[in-house]
Amino acid sequence: MTHGERSTDDSGTHIARVYNALLGGKDNYESDRAIADEFTAVAPEFTALAWDNRQFLMRASRFLAGEAGISQFLDFGACLPVGDSTHEVVQRLNRNASVVYIGMDPLVLAHGRALLADNDMTHIVDVNWLAPQNVLNDAAVCKYIDFEQPVAFCHVGTLMHVPDEYDPWDIMRELIDASAPGSYFAFAHLLDPGPGHELAELAARVQDVYLNSPMASGWFRPIDRITEMLPGLDLVEPGVVPLADWWPDGPRLKPVAPVQRLLVGAVGRKP
Template sequence: MPRFESPKFMKRAGGAYTEPTPIESDKASIARVYSYYLGGKDHFEIDRDMANYAESVVPGVTDLALGNRAFVQRATRYLAAERGIEQFLDIGSGLPTDGNVHEIAHESVPDAHVAYVDNDPIVLAHGRALLENNRTTLVLQNDLTRPEEVLTEAERLGLLDLQRPVAVMLGGILHHLSDAEDPGGIARRLRDAVVSGSCLAVSHFCEPDSAQFPDEADRARRLQAAFQERLKAGLWRTAERIQSYFGDWNLVEPGLVPLNRWRPLPPDAKSLGSYTMPPRNAKLIVGGVAVKP
């Protein structure tokens, strides 16, 4: 497949970018809470309070963040190395950490194009600094609830070519949309906008079957209450509901499964993505990757 030219955009502030909105430090941010769980340093006291409160309600919330990060890394490596995907759209990317999507993708596709999207202005600020000299990767300040706008902007800047396959990464983001925000409809609109051969990776908080797994189901209920109380976001949905976000696309093996079971690396592997969640919360988050026929 012929590669396309690097995008014609400026990397420094004041170029093609929109100036970031003021950072809100008086309420917890999903991106900053996630950064705290991953061991990052870009967070405020209110974010740490939220993270520690959830951890006190159900010990092991950090497991979910680390497990999600490892899944995204393994999925990215699979998509680049095994499926040859050269374009990635990572929505709800969060703050930069080691093992970002562009770093994993570039292991096997050195000139893969990656568009990161997040609605937190601090993500944009840090992303600019991190990617100043990177000619194939860009951070956009936008929102998952405006998928057409996200795609149009990424294409306008020359980063994505929507006539060629794209990997859409929705790692740990759809569960922060309410039912009223229609996560299923948003996933469908993204699926409809890309061509055959494109891929969709989703990880999502999962509500275990209470008859089969009563303890895990109770943990999910308590965590959801904590997230809703402090973040006003975070919903644990059933596996059936989550699978519907893939529509009629073909799920690759092993399907939609707890994250530990999605193409795990050997226990002694040292590569990014090798983290394994402890059993206590392993059923509370699932993930999968699908291909558009």
């Protein structure tokens, strides 16, 4: 299959390919598109939420490579390409910035390696990031990332797919503890607005799609549990907010849809 061709192989689903389908990409299967359709049936603006996730990562990357002066990036949960990618945004500002994508999906890894073959400063590595030490001690990662110097860690829309038993709080804590002072963390997660909130029913319906799909992952967590994933970090203003509200690129011409308020994020700096 050449890049850009739409696959019709109905061989299971994966969140990276469902995400690609929601963004209007071509690198997904019929089964992935069926799940994407389930999300938009529950919330027609769910594609806007997917784009919020993508665009937040791009804005955060631009801030980190530019204003914050970070030259090393670890992007967890590598996605299939749709529009700009982290390395393109970062390397426009600093051509010598090193970007390593951490992925586990075979299709993502195959595409990434093909697309990055001619970019000496960008690499994709197959590492099980659920155990941070796998990443911190991986020979390929350490070849391109110097953990003694500040690093931008991008965990955008990843840990919401990690169940409690894998302790996503400890995953973040280990990375923060191992990072050099001056490192930054870009982070996004699905928000449980709490019982009785006007968005509670919508959140429950979207989570049902996640958990009852073949992916069986996608957890909404309360705001206090989300902020607990960022221990010891100084949060860049405006703190933890819906992604559409984190330093948007321009004035908003239409209101944010209710479902877009259910994906929040922040950028934090290790003192």
